Amino acid sequence: xxxxxxxxxxxxxxxxxxITRDEKLEFExxxxxxxxxxxxxxxxxxxxxxxxxxxxxxxxxxxxxxYWSSVYNRIERGLGWIFTSIGAIILLIYGGFKGVxxxxxxPGVALIAxxxxxxxxxxxxxxxxxxxxxxxxxxxxxxxxxxxxx
Amino acid sequence: MxxxxxxxxxxxxxRGDKEAYKTIVVRYMKKxxxxxxxxxxxxxxxxDLSQEAFxxxxxxxxxxxxxxxxxxxxxxxxxxxxxxxxxxxxRLQEVPIETVKESASQFSEKESFSREIxxxxxxxxxxxREVTVLKYFEGYTCKExxxxxxxxxxxxxxxxxxxxxxxxxxxxxxxx
Numbered sequence: 001x002x003x004x005x006x007x008x009x010x011x012x013x014x015x016x017x018x019i020t021r022d023e024k025l026e027f028e029x030x031x032x033x034x035x036x037x038x039x040x041x042x043x044x045x046x047x048x049x050x051x052x053x054x055x056x057x058x059x060x061x062x063x064x065x066x067y068w069s070s071v072y073n074r075i076e077r078g079l080g081w082i083f084t085s086i087g088a089i090i091l092l093i094y095g096g097f098k099g100v101x102x103x104x105x106x107p108g109v110a111l112i113a114x115x116x117x118x119x120x121x122x123x124x125x126x127x128x129x130x131x132x133x134x135x136x137x138x139x140x141x142x143x144x145x146x147x148x149x150x
Numbered sequence: 151m152x153x154x155x156x157x158x159x160x161x162x163x164x165r166g167d168k169e170a171y172k173t174i175v176v177r178y179m180k181k182x183x184x185x186x187x188x189x190x191x192x193x194x195x196x197x198d199l200s201q202e203a204f205x206x207x208x209x210x211x212x213x214x215x216x217x218x219x220x221x222x223x224x225x226x227x228x229x230x231x232x233x234x235x236x237x238x239x240x241r242l243q244e245v246p247i248e249t250v251k252e253s254a255s256q257f258s259e260k261e262s263f264s265r266e267i268x269x270x271x272x273x274x275x276x277x278x279r280e281v282t283v284l285k286y287f288e289g290y291t292c293k294e295x296x297x298x299x300x301x302x303x304x305x306x307x308x309x310x311x312x313x314x315x316x317x318x319x320x321x322x323x324x325x326x
Contacts, residue, residue: 012307051286074205
């Protein structure tokens with residue numbers, strides 16, 4: 001760390017009163033000889049004064065009353081969606097399988113139509129797998145999509 | 151160290167008691183909401199993002215280490231939810247800067263100064279903005295910020311220095 005970097009950090013500690021006694025003596029000694037730091041301390045103090053008077057506006061109390069029930073409902077709905085999705089996927093696979101089976105066995109459907117429908121189903125399956133793989137890959141490599149970084 | 155009542159609640163949740171999560175949500179909801187407000191600058195988004203982070207935290211609770219405090223862990227989830235939201239928002243809609251500023255200035259008091267100050271804060275880089283909000287609006291010490299962000303205290307102070315330097319420049323009219 002350069003000495004200038006060191007004094008920047010000491011300056012932050014000094015302004016926020018998070019400085020030790022020894023560090024304070026060292027920084028005040030530095031201030032006597034460095035006009036640049038002296039000016040910065042002066043300006044940062046003014047900035048701190050201005051910021052001290054700022055605060056968030058308070059939302060209505062209704063928000064806090066409804067907060068927990070909203071979180072609870074979201075958790076419950078999340079479970080609902082998981083079960084619904086699992087059910088839908090199972091039914092879709094089963095229905096698809098039965099449909100294809102029926103189609104192949106049906107002598108009334110022309111061979112060309114069977115080939116066309118099967119090709120369409122195969123294409124959809126490939127697209128589904130491709131999108132799924134991409135989603136999994138993104139969720140593994142995208143740092144923002146992870147719930148917890150560490 | 152995890153607060154004793156938090157730890158007890160988490161143990162109950164892990165046993166399947168969803169209601170036990172209420173203790174934790176109610177304890178941290180305001181802090182969570184204001185943190186999200188610092189990221190989003192909008193009441194509705196802050197509410198939505200902080201609640202979404204609580205839902206994700208609930209789902210990930212089995213991975214939470216009860217020897218550590220809850221809020222810094224939750225904060226990292228919330229931070230990611232907020233950053234993700236901001237990124238998607240930028241991608242999906244080209245928000246004119248004036249519009250963003252307009253919505254951001256909704257929540258600062260002292261109307262004559264608030265817009266200018268919030269504009270200056272919102273123009274900071276993500277890291278500088280984060281420490282500024284935690285320092286000035288959440289009242290954290292640098293040590294607490296370092297713990298919440300899980301980074302060295304020197305990094306926090308350095309970010310704070312550059313944030314203040316930029317704010318000083320942007321707010322010359324008010325500050326100097």
